[in-house]
Amino acid sequence: MVALTLPWWRGAVVYQVYPRSFADSNGDGIGDLPGITRHLDHVASLGVDAVWLSPFFTSPMADFGYDVSDYCDVDPVFGTLADFDALVARAHALGLKVIIDQVYAHSSNRHPWFLESRSDRSNARADWYVWADAKADGSPPNNWQSVFGGPAWTWNARRGQYYMHNFLSEQPQLNQHNPAVQDATLEIAKFWLDRGVDGFRIDAINFALHDPALTDNPPAPDTGPRTRPFDYQQHLHNQSQPGIPLLLERLRTLIDTYDGDRFTVAEVAGPAPEAEMHAFTAGDRRLSSAYGFNFLYAPALTPALVRDALAEWPDTPGMGWPSWAFENHDAPRAVSRWAPPEHQAAFARMKITLLLCLRGNVFLYQGEELGLTQVETAFEDLRDPEAIANWPLTLSRDGVRTPMPWRASAPHAGFSDAKPWLPLGPDHEALAVDRQESDPLSLLHVTRRLIALRHAHAALMAGTLTIIEASDTVLAFERATADQRLLCLFNLSADPIDWRPPAPEVWCKIDGVGQAKGWRLGGFAAMIAERTV
Known part of the structure; x- marks a missing residue:
């Protein structure tokens, strides 16, 4: 490995695990933390620097873990805090850093904070969420729309007010303008840092603050087909507020009290997110990096797309450090988006080579090293709330969240002894880990070789x-x-x-x-x- 006098994360390769779909240890058809721990040898064998775990916190699972009802515990479907500690210990023993999600923009509507907040207008947490009176005609306070469809407001009779939610109604918006809420979220970060995590991927951080004046959003220009009311607006007031970098500075101040280089990366979605990404990573008092969506929904991989994405991150003083992904748990598999079936095997090799040559951090999504394809999910098998609500016009996220195939000849490809929570892809058994381990020319072996090549060359890591x-x-x-x-x-x-x-x-x-x-x-x-x- 090349010797660099830089933080471990600069140029690192991070492997994303979606816990529900990685490996099931107890036969209930749902992946869990012990299942991940048992397969960390596979992750380490790739040569990656870190593993990122999507949410495993206590949750009613309305949005499969991104609706958190206890930020400081493990949902029983995934295991226990002891299982998490064992995972961290095993990862560290294998030389892997551990990154976890933090969800600061919203909680579950079953979180004790929200249950107290909704009880009346005078309780200790009355202003921990975003509440507003109805208009004179009883309609919502403004025209803001939720990402998943419909108004970003739901009526609550106990308070006689509407509460705001940028996503599902089960995900009420935390009022991060309130210093007490900021303090509480920093305590969450401290809890996990004390348990040994090496950093955070911060979910939907550009949604963390809203315009307190509740100004209506202006209409968006008509640029093509739109399937959600959310797409009809410019989101100038329900998100992307100027105070977000100051919130991130408070988080960074906390993180810097811990030994070692901790990694923080922002998820920033939107049609033109670069200005926010730059603001969130500028200088040395905010986040380490920002997670770009340039490639995640692109219909084609073109030289111009790569050129333009890279041009947004020049190597100039004060400029932040980018992170790139071609796939994740929210976006369709890249080989299915970008290549016809007859060319997918060759394309997958070229694609992984390109990703590992980019300047910035590299995120690999589980199964990407196998060349897994997008799975067509029948309506009766859908679990994704957005896809169900907007069927059939919104592409289901379920198709990229299907179980990891470990052993081609085992029941359910070795993911579980029971029927998995989502069906496996019909071509995924042939791409299973054990099949590719036995083929020296497989994409799995190509991926390992190229990750090693990246680590061996300073120019690829940080040039x-x-x-x-x-x-x-x-x-x-x-x-x-x-x-x-x-x-x-x-x-x-x-x-x-x-x-x-x-x-x-x-x-x-x-x-x-x-x-x-x-x-x-x-x-x-x-x-x-x-x-x-």
Whole structure:
């Protein structure tokens, strides 16, 4: 591994685990913490630096863990706090850092804080959530819409007021303008830091504050088909408020009291999130990084898309550090979005090579190292509340949350002894871990090799990135440090290409995928070369 005098997370590869779908240890069809612990050897074998766990906290599961009713405990479906401690200990023994989600924008409507807040208008937590009177005609306080459909307001008869929710009505908005609420959320962070976590991925952080004046949102321009009322507005007032960076500074101050480099990454969604991402990561008093959505919903992977995304993060003083993902638990599998079935195997190799060559942190979603495809989920099998509410026009998130296939010949591909909570993909048994372990040419082995390559080259971990070409089909860029220059070349088409850099004789190929002879690359091939003089 290359020696760098940088925090461990700068340039790191982070493996995301969706606990419900990773491995079931107790035969109830739902993944759990002991199941994750038993399979951490697989995660460590990839060579990644950290594992990120999606929510496992106590929850009614209206939004599968992103509606938290106890921030400082484990939901029984996933195990116990002792199981979590065992997971952290095993991960650390394997050299893996542990990152967990924090959900500060909202809680569950069954959280004790909300139950007290809704009881009347004079209790100790009356203003811990966002409450407002009805208009004179009884309608909601303003025109804000929820992400999952319908008004962002629900009436509560006990208070005789509406409460706000940017997502489900079961996810009432925390009032982070209240210093006591900020203090309480920092206590949550402290609880998990004291248990040994190495950092946080902060969910929907640009939704953490609202405009206290409750100003109506203006309409959004009509740019194409829209399936949700949320898409008809510009979200200037229900989110993205200027006080969010100050909240993050309070979190960073707490984190800096702990030894070691802790990693914090913001999830920032929206049509133009870069300004917020930059604000949340500017300087050294806020977050380590921001998690970009540039690729997660893109209908195609193009050189221009990569060029434009990277251009938003220049290597200039004070600029934050990006994080990139091609897949996660909310977005459809990239191989299904970006490649037809006959090219998916080759495309997956090229795609993973490109991701691991980018400047920034790399997030891999469970099963991405196997090339798992998106699963078509029948309506009767849907569990995703957004997909159920907007069926069939909203693509279900269930199709990317299906169980991890471990052993091709085992019942339910080794995920569980019982029927899984979601059906496995019909082609996923053939992509199971044990099948790919026995094939030295599999995507699993390619992924391990390329992660090792990234760690062995300072230019890939933390070097500059300069675009050389981003045409219709060719993407070429240099990664460089003072002592090393690498050329990364990608063919994003099914047809062979001929491409030569200036002074080709000074470059020596060190890795690649697909067919390459000289500077001729086959369809969906990639090459990494090092400058020798």
